[in-house]
Amino acid sequence: MEMINLTIDGQKVQVPEGTTVLEAARKAGIDIPTLCYLKDINKIGACRVCLVEIEKTRGLQPSCTYPVSEGMHVKTNTPLIREARKAVVELILSNHPMECLTCNRNRNCELQALSKQLGITDIRFQGENTTFPMDFSSAAVERIPDKCILCRRCVAVCGKAQGIGILGATERGFKSIVAPAFHRPLAEVNCVLCGQCINVCPVGALREKSHVQKVWDAIANPDKVVFVQTAPAVRAALGEEFGLPIGTIVTKKMVAAIRRLGIDKVFDTDFTADLTIMEEGSELVQRIKNGGKLPLITSCSPGWVKYCEHHAPEFLENMSTAKSPQQMFGALVKTYGAEKYGIDPARIFSVSVMPCTAKKFEAERPEMKASGFTDVDAVLTTRELASMIKEAGIDFAALPDEEYDDPMGMSTGAGLIFGVTGGVMEAALRTVYELVTGEHLEKIDFVAVRGLKGVKEATIELPPVGTVRVAVAHGLGNAKKLLDKVKAGEQYHFIEIMACPGGCINGGGQPIVSSAERMRLQEDYRAMRAKAIYQEDKGMIMRKSHENPAIIKIYEEFLLKPLGEKSHHLLHTHYQPRVKYRALANQEECKE
Amino acid sequence: MSCQCHGSTGEENEKFKVIDRIIEAHKGQEGALIPVLHQAQEVIGYLPEDVQAYIAEKLGIPLSEVYGVVSFYTLFSTEPKGKHVISVCLGTACYVKGSGNILAEFEKTLGVKVGGTTKDGMFTLEACRCLGACGLAPVLTVDGDVHGRLVTKDVAEIINKYKTGN
Numbered sequence: 060m061e062m063i064n065l066t067i068d069g070q071k072v073q074v075p076e077g078t079t080v081l082e083a084a085r086k087a088g089i090d091i092p093t094l095c096y097l098k099d100i101n102k103i104g105a106c107r108v109c110l111v112e113i114e115k116t117r118g119l120q121p122s123c124t125y126p127v128s129e130g131m132h133v134k135t136n137t138p139l140i141r142e143a144r145k146a147v148v149e150l151i152l153s154n155h156p157m158e159c160l161t162c163n164r165n166r167n168c169e170l171q172a173l174s175k176q177l178g179i180t181d182i183r184f185q186g187e188n189t190t191f192p193m194d195f196s197s198a199a200v201e202r203i204p205d206k207c208i209l210c211r212r213c214v215a216v217c218g219k220a221q222g223i224g225i226l227g228a229t230e231r232g233f234k235s236i237v238a239p240a241f242h243r244p245l246a247e248v249n250c251v252l253c254g255q256c257i258n259v260c261p262v263g264a265l266r267e268k269s270h271v272q273k274v275w276d277a278i279a280n281p282d283k284v285v286f287v288q289t290a291p292a293v294r295a296a297l298g299e300e301f302g303l304p305i306g307t308i309v310t311k312k313m314v315a316a317i318r319r320l321g322i323d324k325v326f327d328t329d330f331t332a333d334l335t336i337m338e339e340g341s342e343l344v345q346r347i348k349n350g351g352k353l354p355l356i357t358s359c360s361p362g363w364v365k366y367c368e369h370h371a372p373e374f375l376e377n378m379s380t381a382k383s384p385q386q387m388f389g390a391l392v393k394t395y396g397a398e399k400y401g402i403d404p405a406r407i408f409s410v411s412v413m414p415c416t417a418k419k420f421e422a423e424r425p426e427m428k429a430s431g432f433t434d435v436d437a438v439l440t441t442r443e444l445a446s447m448i449k450e451a452g453i454d455f456a457a458l459p460d461e462e463y464d465d466p467m468g469m470s471t472g473a474g475l476i477f478g479v480t481g482g483v484m485e486a487a488l489r490t491v492y493e494l495v496t497g498e499h500l501e502k503i504d505f506v507a508v509r510g511l512k513g514v515k516e517a518t519i520e521l522p523p524v525g526t527v528r529v530a531v532a533h534g535l536g537n538a539k540k541l542l543d544k545v546k547a548g549e550q551y552h553f554i555e556i557m558a559c560p561g562g563c564i565n566g567g568g569q570p571i572v573s574s575a576e577r578m579r580l581q582e583d584y585r586a587m588r589a590k591a592i593y594q595e596d597k598g599m600i601m602r603k604s605h606e607n608p609a610i611i612k613i614y615e616e617f618l619l620k621p622l623g624e625k626s627h628h629l630l631h632t633h634y635q636p637r638v639k640y641r642a643l644a645n646q647e648e649c650k651e
Numbered sequence: 652m653s654c655q656c657h658g659s660t661g662e663e664n665e666k667f668k669v670i671d672r673i674i675e676a677h678k679g680q681e682g683a684l685i686p687v688l689h690q691a692q693e694v695i696g697y698l699p700e701d702v703q704a705y706i707a708e709k710l711g712i713p714l715s716e717v718y719g720v721v722s723f724y725t726l727f728s729t730e731p732k733g734k735h736v737i738s739v740c741l742g743t744a745c746y747v748k749g750s751g752n753i754l755a756e757f758e759k760t761l762g763v764k765v766g767g768t769t770k771d772g773m774f775t776l777e778a779c780r781c782l783g784a785c786g787l788a789p790v791l792t793v794d795g796d797v798h799g800r801l802v803t804k805d806v807a808e809i810i811n812k813y814k815t816g817n
Contacts, residue, residue: 214715224713230722240718241700640704640714 065131080122080133081109085578091135092144092173094151095210096123097259098577100220106210107147108173111135119143145177153184154233155262156205162263169261169573170208189233196244199252199268199419200567204236207264213237213256220560222536223366225250237264249369249639251535253362253558254416254440254567267416267568270437271447277408277436278321285408286396287317288388288467290328292414292478292563293441295588295595299570300445301455305580306587308595311460316448317412318461324400327463328411329470331387332477332486333604334613335359338381338630340491340604341621343553347524352376354530354551357483359383361421362558362567364634366535371542372636377554380631384477385411385418386427388467389434390629395617396467404430410437412444414478414566417558429629440568469609472596479589480533480562481508481515484555488519488529489603495521503602509593511561511586513537514544516551529553534560561585564592667705669694674709684710684720688727697728725779733768733775735813739791742781750789754778756806773814 061076067087074083079102084091095106104121111122114132119140122133134140152174159165191204211228214237218224225248229238239248257265277283298309317325343355356377358364364383367374382390388411393404411418415438421427422435439447448455462468473489476482485505492500507517508531515531528551532541538556545551559566565585572584580587601607618625638644673690677683687706692698698721707714721727739745739754754765757776761769768775784790787799793813798805 218713218716224715227713227715227719229715229719238715240703240714640708642699642701642704643708 063127063129063131065127065129065133067133068135074127076127078127080111080113080120080125080127080131083127084111084122084133084135089135090575090578091122092176093123093574093578094148094169094173094208094261095212097212097215097574100259101210101212101215103211103215106151106208108144110140110143110147112137112140141177145179148173148177148179149183151208152179152182153186154188155208156188158206158263162206163266163269164260164263167571167573168263169575172573172575187233189236191236191238194244195268196246197250197252197268197420198246198423199416200245200250200254200257201266201268202238202245203264203266204238205264206262207237208262209235209237210261211237212259212261213265216255216259220534220536221251221253221255221558222539223249223251223370226256243641247641249637251362251365251369251558252417252420252567253535255559257416257567258565258569258571261574267440267443268419269443270410270419270439271443273437274410274439274447277410280408282406283408284323284400284402284406285321285410286324286326286392287322287410287412288326288328288331288385288392289313289317289412290385290414290418290478290563291332291475291482291592292566292569292588293412293444295478295564295591296414296569297441297445298455299572300442300449303456305572305584306591308591309455310595311462312455312458313444314463315458315461316453316455317444319453319458320447320451322410324464326388326392326396326467327470327474328384328388329474329477330467330607330609331384331391332359332474332483333471333607333610334387334391334630335381335384335477335483336473336486336490336604337610337614337621338387338626339379340487340494342379342381343487343491344495344524345622347527347552354545354554355379356554356556358634359477359483360557360559360563361415361417363535363538363556365417365420365637366538366558368634368637369639370539374542374545375634375636378634380633382427382630382632383418383421384474385413385438386421386434386632387630389422389427390429391613392467393430393432393434394629395613398617399466404432407432408436409434410439411435412439412441414441414563414569415559416440416567418568426632429632441566442568442570445570466609466612469607470601471604471607472599472602473604474607475599476592476596478563479509479592480557481505481510481531481555482562482592483557484508484529484531484553486604487553487555490605492519492521493603494605495524500603508555509589511583511589514541527552529555531555533557533562561589564588666695666702670702670705670709674706684712684717688717688721692727697731699729703729725777730768734773735794736775736777737791737793737809738777738779738782739765740780740782740784740789741778742785742788744781744785745789748788750791750801752803753789753791753801753806756803757810760806760810774810 062073067084070087072087091109094108104124109122110119112134113120194202213226217226225239277285294310298307314325358379392409397404419438422438427434473486489503508515519527521527530551532538703717707717765778789801790799
């Protein structure tokens with residue numbers, strides 16, 4: 060690739076052709092302020108905050124979209140630039156509700172940070188503020204459009220990365236707002252509630268539906284016993300909320316912190332991840348042997364499940380009937396768990412901590428009452444758990460290391476890697492190989508299904524079944540590409556799909572990584588979180604689900620066997636098609 | 652068995668067949684959305700939600716993108732229009748020359764707000780951006796015909812002309 064030489068603020072910089080001025084400046088150690096820009100996601104030059112002076116061009120240019128050229132002279136810090144940037148942000152602020160004190164993004168807001176960075180101390184422009192109705196309709200994602208600054212990052216992530224396009228820019232001028240078509244509430248459209256829009260929003264215009272108060276109330280209620288499960292990916296990111304570097308695993312401090320909130324027992328979703336492998340792995344073997352519907356597709360990701368219902372109902376029969384680890388846990392904690400601890404299941408309040416927003420929707424599905432009660436009563440995101448720990452005044456870094464409670468806190472490395480793209484596939488292969496061949500698996504790292512490549516494929520020899528072809532997709536845009544391949548006749552036995560790019564470690568409920576931080580990091584933050592999970596897996600004594608003693612025991616004394624009658628009742632479910640566009644619902648019925 | 656579902660009358664099906672033909676003519680073209688919307692509105696009269704959703708599905712783009720375009724351009728309408736469409740220019744030159752008063756006079760005489768349609772379905776009143784006929788300011792169009800250098804007393808006359816068809 061050709062290298063380009065340019066000068067930025069008097070410094071000579073050499074960068075590859077096609078680099079933008081913004082990226083070149085970063086290389087020279089100059090952080091140009093941005094707002095609508097988000098690395099790898101949104102590069103549209105809409106907000107005009109990143110303006111710079113480029114010699115021999117008229118006026119100021121947006122550095123996020125301006126490509127470098129040979130001999131270019133750039134200035135990033137002149138009186139003209141400072142005045143222009145300030146004016147741009149002041150104009151945005153003139154139509155922004157100044158609710159920083161009560162906003163859930165207080166001290167974690169890019170507009171707030173920018174306003175401080177640019178030294179804005181008063182608002183010169185007082186104008187009329189536009190107001191729009193808030194949308195609290197869905198089970199997981201809430202919209203507060205008055206706070207929207209029209210940066211369109213959510214539009215980009217929803218339309219491009221996820222390939223869905225629920226959110227779009229509507230109307231024009233002062234009436235312009237990012238919203239679903241026809242301003243429909245999120246609960247009435249084909250949104251899968253993955254929450255990726257929340258993770259990219261620079262302000263507080265998008266957020267999860269909070270279950271924090273529900274959980275505090277249950278803790279304070281003497282009639283309730285509160286049991287918590289924590290998903291694999293939470294431990295790989297929670298530390299970021301307390302200033303620890305990205306990629307720090309905080310499992311044992313997290314357990315300690317949750318106990319100190321007043322929770323009675325802390326269990327691990329990794330336990331039911333292991334159980335999912337037993338059920339789903341058995342289902343795969345059964346489908347291959349009995350000529351069942353293939354490829355079998357994983358159903359752990361509720362964003363993917365809802366996507367399939369709205370956008371690809373022709374694949375619902377391929378979907379594994381095994382419930383997600385969250386829901387298996389919920390069904391067991393009020394049956395097996397209640398029995399174990401001798402507690403009336405009506406008294407159990409079951410809380411899950413998830414890296415995910417769609418899990419809130421999943422917990423509220425009417426079919427998720429297998430225990431005879433609501434299986435999961437409240438779902439907290441990683442961010443919400445962090446906010447509770449902060450509210451309780453717990454000094455996270457100073458906490459001692461503590462272990463999960465038995466027996467539903469016992470798990471393996473296989474359960475842990477569920478938190479990253481390719482992990483469910485790898486965990487399944489570790490177990491299915493040994494169950495089918497009866498041989499000991501020496502090399503248990505299936506590196507072909509790891510990493511951030513959009514669609515990954517692998518082939519495994521599985522005597523006596525034969526050659527098994529598998530594929531993994533993460534991010535729904537990639538999922539669509541993989542499903543299109545299947546439709547075109549490509550043959551696979553087993554497919555793993557996770558709705559979020561990178562898998563659960565980058566779920567819609569995870570700590571928000573700001574645009575500035577994404578710019579500064581040498582590595583993709585998703586890869587850093589994934590690396591932490593794989594390291595932890597490597598250090599574990601048990602790394603195969605079927606070797607988990609607590610799993611062996613639950614089959615001996617409660618479930619009896621995978622795909623047995625009790626499993627069928629508690630651990631399996633079915634999904635139904637949902638319409639994509641309600642306005643065409645009648646038409647779709649017509650076709651049937 | 653014939654179709655038993657509600658809402659999909661023969662007329663409705665005919666509407667979607669028309670859109671199918673329009674889309675077929677633009678198949679594979681980049682930037683097909685705006686011409687498709689144009690022609691669909693010409694035939695159907697306006698662009699309701701089901702029409703936009705159908706176009707989104709057929710062109711393989713999200714409904715939010717279609718709605719974004721429809722709601723951006725004043726030319727597109729999501730509501731049925733009256734027999735005659737009056738568009739009063741509120742561009743700078745017309746506005747300075749008093750087109751705001753002309754628009755207010757229409758609102759008063761027709762008994763509708765801007766964007767609305769009279770109860771008898773005869774007139775839709777709209778405001779539009781610069782028509783490029785500033786020399787005739789203040790200016791308006793009725794069904795595409797230009798009327799310029801207007802004063803408020805012309806309003807009743809224009810309404811009467813189109814009502815009676817003279």
